[in-house]
Amino acid sequence: MTAPEEEILRTYKTVAVVGLSDNTERASYRVASYLKEHGYRIVPVNPTVRWVLGQLCYPDLASVPGPVEVVDIFRRPEEVGPIVEQAIAKGANAIWMQEGIINEEAAAKARQAGLKVVMDRCMMKEHRKLVEQSG
Numbered sequence: 001m002t003a004p005e006e007e008i009l010r011t012y013k014t015v016a017v018v019g020l021s022d023n024t025e026r027a028s029y030r031v032a033s034y035l036k037e038h039g040y041r042i043v044p045v046n047p048t049v050r051w052v053l054g055q056l057c058y059p060d061l062a063s064v065p066g067p068v069e070v071v072d073i074f075r076r077p078e079e080v081g082p083i084v085e086q087a088i089a090k091g092a093n094a095i096w097m098q099e100g101i102i103n104e105e106a107a108a109k110a111r112q113a114g115l116k117v118v119m120d121r122c123m124m125k126e127h128r129k130l131v132e133q134s135g
Contacts (some may be wrong), residue, residue: 004116008094012067012069015123016043016061016092018083019074027098028074030049031124035072039128041067061086065077072096077081092101096123108124 013100017032020042024030029052036042036053043064044057051057058064061071061083071087073080073096080103087095094116097103107117118126 004053004094004118005121008070008132009011009123009127009130010094012093013039014041014043014069015072015096016064016065016070016087017046017072017074018045018061020044020046020049020052020057022049022057027122031074031098031122033092034124035127038131051090061090061092064070064090068092070094070096072098073101074098075101077101077103081109082111088115092105095119096121098122099125 015035017028018106020028020032024123032042032053041127042053044052044055045061046057047059049057068090073083084106095110099120099122102119107119110117
């Protein structure tokens, strides 16, 4: 595991999951559910869902009350730019783009604003590796 993944997983506990689905078969639901079970505070973000994992779902990051530490993104690479801009405006500490999501331009913008960035990695899989290493 590389340094940014481990640092993010160990340091931050509030994760806004952008694109979180209420469909239990979707990767976003499985990952968010896993993270919640392992002590992370999940903030659902999806304009088409009202409630997920027993929590109110927000239409976008700007609508989320209070701070967000990590923005975990389950959206197509071409949709990442505006999400990163919202994360920067929100004062997030890190951007995490899930497996298959790579947007170098958005990553560079996030890094330039001082955010840690992970691309093309699953937050749940990386957490499992960390638990195995620790345990």
